[in-house]
Amino acid sequence: MIDLYTWSTPNGRKISIALEELELPYRVHTVDITRDAQFAPEFLAISPNNKIPAIVDRDAGVTLMESGAILIYLAEKCGRLLASERNARLATLEWLMWQMGGFGPMLGQAHHFVHFNPDKSEYARERYASEARRLYGVLDRRLADRAYVAGDDYSIADIAIWPWAARHAWQAIALPDYPHVLRWYRDIASRPAVMRGYSVPTPADIPLP
Ligand SMILES: N[C@@H](CCC(=O)N[C@@H](CS)C(=O)NCC(=O)O)C(=O)O
Numbered sequence: 001m002i003d004l005y006t007w008s009t010p011n012g013r014k015i016s017i018a019l020e021e022l023e024l025p026y027r028v029h030t031v032d033i034t035r036d037a038q039f040a041p042e043f044l045a046i047s048p049n050n051k052i053p054a055i056v057d058r059d060a061g062v063t064l065m066e067s068g069a070i071l072i073y074l075a076e077k078c079g080r081l082l083a084s085e086r087n088a089r090l091a092t093l094e095w096l097m098w099q100m101g102g103f104g105p106m107l108g109q110a111h112h113f114v115h116f117n118p119d120k121s122e123y124a125r126e127r128y129a130s131e132a133r134r135l136y137g138v139l140d141r142r143l144a145d146r147a148y149v150a151g152d153d154y155s156i157a158d159i160a161i162w163p164w165a166a167r168h169a170w171q172a173i174a175l176p177d178y179p180h181v182l183r184w185y186r187d188i189a190s191r192p193a194v195m196r197g198y199s200v201p202t203p204a205d206i207p208l209p
Pocket of ligand 1: 009010011012033038050051052053065066067068
């Protein structure tokens, strides 16, 4: 049994979606980051950077924080969603790292300065709004001639990127401006495992442009 420590954010949903796709049994522990539950000593013992998501795989004796590391662990545990063939594996890890280093952190800043506090700093609002548009452009070009970000197969790279794209409205992004992203987004949104994973830890409707 895997214990999942999570909240209803893109990083948290990556892991519940992966667990649903991989059909792994798991128990959800809600960590309400709006009430500082991430700073509780019991949680810090599992996730020393005080952020969700984190997992404890009790059968394997594994405790992990950082969503990218957790996705790789779960994929390798099941032998799915991360190709073993070298080039396909590298493409998956490449786009997973792109999400971890760029698409997630930059869009997280867009949520602060474009959605929640657009009047705090015009410089920051424009910086993160334009960076969001640039990143969606990169993703659109990547998806122009392949079904999924790493190629023909759905992978943990898609699972890492997709929940951030689900917050497109907060990023002032109109998905129809990125037709290849829109096609990919809708395709993944229709997966039953994604619908189930998106509703962890609380029921939520997937935005569908
Ligand atoms: N690089 C980390 C980022 C995790 C992260 O930023 N989690 C946010 C929610 S999406 C969080 O727990 N924030 C609480 C805080 O910053 O105190 C990962 O991908 O797991």
